[in-house]
Amino acid sequence: MIAIVTGASSGMGSEMVKLMIRTKVTLDEIWILGRRKERLISMQKRFPGTRFRLVPIDLTVREEMESFGRLLEQEKPEVRIFVHAAGFGIMGRIDEIPVEEMEEMVDTNVKSCVSLTSYILPYMAEGGQMIYFASSAAFLPQPGFAVYAASKAFVLSYVRALRAECSHRDLRITAVCPGAVNTEFFNRAAADRPLPAYKRMVMAEADAVVKKAWKDNNKNREISVYSLPMKLFRIAAKIIPHTCFLRFMGH
Ligand SMILES: NC(=O)c1ccc[n+]([C@@H]2O[C@H](COP(=O)([O-])OP(=O)(O)OC[C@H]3O[C@@H](n4cnc5c(N)ncnc54)[C@H](OP(=O)(O)O)[C@@H]3O)[C@@H](O)[C@H]2O)c1
Numbered sequence: 100m101i102a103i104v105t106g107a108s109s110g111m112g113s114e115m116v117k118l119m120i121r122t123k124v125t126l127d128e129i130w131i132l133g134r135r136k137e138r139l140i141s142m143q144k145r146f147p148g149t150r151f152r153l154v155p156i157d158l159t160v161r162e163e164m165e166s167f168g169r170l171l172e173q174e175k176p177e178v179r180i181f182v183h184a185a186g187f188g189i190m191g192r193i194d195e196i197p198v199e200e201m202e203e204m205v206d207t208n209v210k211s212c213v214s215l216t217s218y219i220l221p222y223m224a225e226g227g228q229m230i231y232f233a234s235s236a237a238f239l240p241q242p243g244f245a246v247y248a249a250s251k252a253f254v255l256s257y258v259r260a261l262r263a264e265c266s267h268r269d270l271r272i273t274a275v276c277p278g279a280v281n282t283e284f285f286n287r288a289a290a291d292r293p294l295p296a297y298k299r300m301v302m303a304e305a306d307a308v309v310k311k312a313w314k315d316n317n318k319n320r321e322i323s324v325y326s327l328p329m330k331l332f333r334i335a336a337k338i339i340p341h342t343c344f345l346r347f348m349g350h
Pocket residue numbers: 105106107108109110111112132133134135136138156157158159183184185186187188207232233234235276277278279280281282283284285
């Protein structure tokens with residue numbers, strides 16, 4: 100039995116790995132994925148009692164993804180847990196952000212979600228857990244964060260449909276939709292601008308968001324939303340017409 104965790108080199112993916120170790124989930128090996136190999140190595144060094152398989156991979160590179168697919172075919176692992184935490188965002192208007200970076204966001208957040216799910220689903224063990232990091236940005240179109248919000252709306256929609264398609268199987272599948280979380284995410288997301296005050300006000304800690312996501316997935320909840328402000332935001336986005344929000348949010 101193994102766990103596969105993308106985005107394991109920092110932030111919430113890394114916290115997920117720590118949580119599995121802390122709570123002594125029965126696993127033969129944890130496969131940790133990320134581009135920064137040195138981070139994966141330091142995770143391994145930090146937990147010498149845990150068996151890791153380090154998978155340095157850029158999820159936007161087709162050859163690297165295909166080679167991961169082949170690794171699964173060779174190993175035929177029983178996957179008990181799949182966490183897809185890799186992702187990034189860049190704030191800015193559509194006409195400000197270089198098109199290559201917007202495409203990279205789509206490849207990292209959307210395409211990898213589709214490919215990895217198709218690769219991993221046949222190996223998911225009955226009783227297995229699948230946890231995908233979407234975002235509260237999925238609840239509403241976001242001018243000034245358009246591609247990221249749209250990519251996470253894709254993830255949320257995709258995961259909900261996946262869950263429905265897998266209802267005949269014993270799998271717990273959850274989309275995690277946090278608001279702003281204190282990780283390296285904003286180093287890139289807001290590299291050239293100050294973080295909006297409302298994001299700073301609702302900023303959550305990664306370990307708390309991950310703990311809640313784990314609990315919600317264990318209860319087989321479809322969506323995990325951490326903190327009252329984000330729960331209220333989700334309700335507001337359901338009942339208030341989006342055009343009302345967009346009128347105020349337009350830059
Ligand atoms: N922080 C927030 O405010 C927030 C809010 C809502 C949702 N989320 C979502 O939560 C997830 C985790 O984010 P985080 O906050 O933990 O951010 P983070 O600390 O920046 O972690 C992002 C992870 O994604 C990996 N990654 C990025 N691009 C990759 C690529 N091309 N190939 C392979 N791995 C890649 C990074 O690893 P390498 O750089 O080593 O490749 C890193 O481990 C993301 O999907 C994010 O969109 C974040």
